[in-house]
Amino acid sequence: MEGEKIAIDYDRVDVARIMEQIKDKTAAEAAVEFPARGTAAAPAAGIDFAAGLGKGRRVLLKIMSPFAPLIKLFILPVHEELRRAVLILDHANRRIDRLEKERERIDRLQEYTKLLHHLCHNLVVEISKLKIEEETLKTKARIMEKDFGFLEKREKALEKDILK
Amino acid sequence: MKLALVVQRYGLEINGGAELHCRWVAEHLKKYAEVEVLTTRASDYITWKNSYSRDEEDVNGIRVRRFPVVRTRDPRRFGRLQEWLLGHEHQEADELRWLDEEGPRAPALIQYLKDSEGAYDYFIFFSYRYYHSYWGIKTLPRRSILVPTAERDPVVGFRIFQDLFRTPRAIIYNSVEERKMINDVSGNHSVPGDIVGVGTEVPGRYSGEAFRQKHKLSGPYVLYLGRIDENKGCHKLFEYFLRFKRESGSEVKLVLAGNTVIQVPSDPDIHYLGFLGDVEKFDALDGAEFLVMPSFYESLSMVTLEAWALGKPVLANALCDVLKGQCLRSNGGLYYETYPEFREALSLLLSSPRLRVVLGENGRRYFEANYAWDVIEKKYLALLNRMEKEKGA
Numbered sequence: 333m334e335g336e337k338i339a340i341d342y343d344r345v346d347v348a349r350i351m352e353q354i355k356d357k358t359a360a361e362a363a364v365e366f367p368a369r370g371t372a373a374a375p376a377a378g379i380d381f382a383a384g385l386g387k388g389r390r391v392l393l394k395i396m397s398p399f400a401p402l403i404k405l406f407i408l409p410v411h412e413e414l415r416r417a418v419l420i421l422d423h424a425n426r427r428i429d430r431l432e433k434e435r436e437r438i439d440r441l442q443e444y445t446k447l448l449h450h451l452c453h454n455l456v457v458e459i460s461k462l463k464i465e466e467e468t469l470k471t472k473a474r475i476m477e478k479d480f481g482f483l484e485k486r487e488k489a490l491e492k493d494i495l496k
Numbered sequence: 497m498k499l500a501l502v503v504q505r506y507g508l509e510i511n512g513g514a515e516l517h518c519r520w521v522a523e524h525l526k527k528y529a530e531v532e533v534l535t536t537r538a539s540d541y542i543t544w545k546n547s548y549s550r551d552e553e554d555v556n557g558i559r560v561r562r563f564p565v566v567r568t569r570d571p572r573r574f575g576r577l578q579e580w581l582l583g584h585e586h587q588e589a590d591e592l593r594w595l596d597e598e599g600p601r602a603p604a605l606i607q608y609l610k611d612s613e614g615a616y617d618y619f620i621f622f623s624y625r626y627y628h629s630y631w632g633i634k635t636l637p638r639r640s641i642l643v644p645t646a647e648r649d650p651v652v653g654f655r656i657f658q659d660l661f662r663t664p665r666a667i668i669y670n671s672v673e674e675r676k677m678i679n680d681v682s683g684n685h686s687v688p689g690d691i692v693g694v695g696t697e698v699p700g701r702y703s704g705e706a707f708r709q710k711h712k713l714s715g716p717y718v719l720y721l722g723r724i725d726e727n728k729g730c731h732k733l734f735e736y737f738l739r740f741k742r743e744s745g746s747e748v749k750l751v752l753a754g755n756t757v758i759q760v761p762s763d764p765d766i767h768y769l770g771f772l773g774d775v776e777k778f779d780a781l782d783g784a785e786f787l788v789m790p791s792f793y794e795s796l797s798m799v800t801l802e803a804w805a806l807g808k809p810v811l812a813n814a815l816c817d818v819l820k821g822q823c824l825r826s827n828g829g830l831y832y833e834t835y836p837e838f839r840e841a842l843s844l845l846l847s848s849p850r851l852r853v854v855l856g857e858n859g860r861r862y863f864e865a866n867y868a869w870d871v872i873e874k875k876y877l878a879l880l881n882r883m884e885k886e887k888g889a
Contacts, residue, residue: 358836423653
C-alpha cells in the first residue's frame, strides 16, 4: 500500500491533478492485484504478489506495466460500466432508429412536396392557358357583337330600301 | 405574479429529493410572487397511497391544494413492466402504460390545471418522470416550466420523455451534466433554460462536539447521509470501507444516517444512527472529517451541497458524472471508481487535515457562488422575467 507520495500544491489545490496521481498510483497497483487475487484461489506462479517481495515485486511490476490496461480491463469491476455503456448504446440505437424512421418520413414528404410542386406548376400553366383562351373568346365575342350590330344596321337599311 | 408549483408529494415530513427541493423553492419564491403548491394526497412514494385527508392546507405559509390518487402503485407489477420496456422494442403506448403504472395517478389534478390555466402565470413542474409532470406539461405547454431533477437513469431515454423535454416554455436544470444528458437524449437545445439547482438551509447553530457526545463517538469519522440503499451505492461503500479498515488498521469510523432499505453490516466501526432531523444532520456534518457520497445516480445531491456549505470536503463516487463534475468544478472533493482509488483518496483525506480544510473551503466558496439562496432566487426571477418579456413581445 505504500507508494510514491501524492504532490499537492496547497495554495492552488487542483482535484483533477490529485486524481490523476491517484489513478497513476492505483493503475500500477492494479497490475499486482490481479495475480494477487488469482493466488487466493490457486497459487499460479507460487508468488504472493499481495505480500510484496521488495525488489522482485518491483521488477515484475515493471515488466507487467505495459500490460496494465489489459489486466485492469479484466480485473476491475467493469460490469457496471459495461451495463451503463450498453444502456447508453441501447438508447443511442433507439434514437438512431427513430431518426432513420423520421428520415424516411421526411424523404416521403419531400417526394410528395415535389409532386405537389409539379401539380401546382401544371395548374398554373393550365390556368394561364384558360385565361388566354378566355381573353380570345372575349375578343371573339366583342367582334361578333360588332358584326351583329353592323348586320342589324344593314338589316334596318335594307328594310327601309324595300319599304320605299 | 402568481405561480403554481406542481409536485408529486408535499409536506414537512418529506425531507429529501425533488419534494424538498420544491418546498424550499416555494418558500423562497413567496417573497416575490404569490405561490401555491398543487400536489397529491400521497406521502408514500412507493405506493402513492392517499394519506393527507385535507384538500387544502397551509404549510409554512404556502397554500397547498391536494388531489386524490385514484390508483395506488403495485411496485412489483411496475417493476416487471419497466424491466420489460428496458429490454424490449416497444411502442409509445407501452411507455404511457408505464407512466400510468408509475403514477401518482391524479386525474383531478390534471383537470384542475386545465380549468385554472388563466388563474396562474406559470406552472413549475418538479420531477420529469411522473404522471403529474407529463400530463400537466402536455395540458399547459405555454405556461409550463420543468425542473426535471433527472438522474442518469435508463428511463430518461423513453420516447415519451424526448417529446416532453421539448414541450415546456423553459427548463431549470440542476447541473451541467443533467442539462447535457437531457439535451443529448431529446435534442431540446432550443428550449430556453438555465442551470439553477437548489440552495440549502444551514441552521444558525450546530455543534459537532455535541453530536459526538450524544452518540458517544470518539475518534475521526466519515459520514454518509441519505437513504441506505443499493441504488445509492451503499453496498459498495460497506465493502470498500470494511476492506480499507482490514488493510489499513485505521481508527476511522463510518457513521450513517437515513432510512434503511438494505441491511447495515454489523461492525463496531460502522455506526447507524437512524434518521436525523435537519439540525442534527448539520451537527453530524460538523463533527465529521468529510462526507462520503457513494451514489451512482444523482441529479444534484443536496447533501453534498450541505457539506460544502459547512466547509466539509466530499469523497464521491466518480461513476456518477454529476458528483464527479461537481468535485472538479468546485475543487471541493475527491472521487473514486474502484477500491484502490477509494483507499488512496480516503487515506489522503484522513492523513491531511490541511487538504481537508482547503477542499472544504473551496467547496464553501463554490456553494456560495452557485447555490446560496440569493443566487438561486435571482436565477429563478431572471428566467421568469425573461419569459414575461417574451410574452410581452
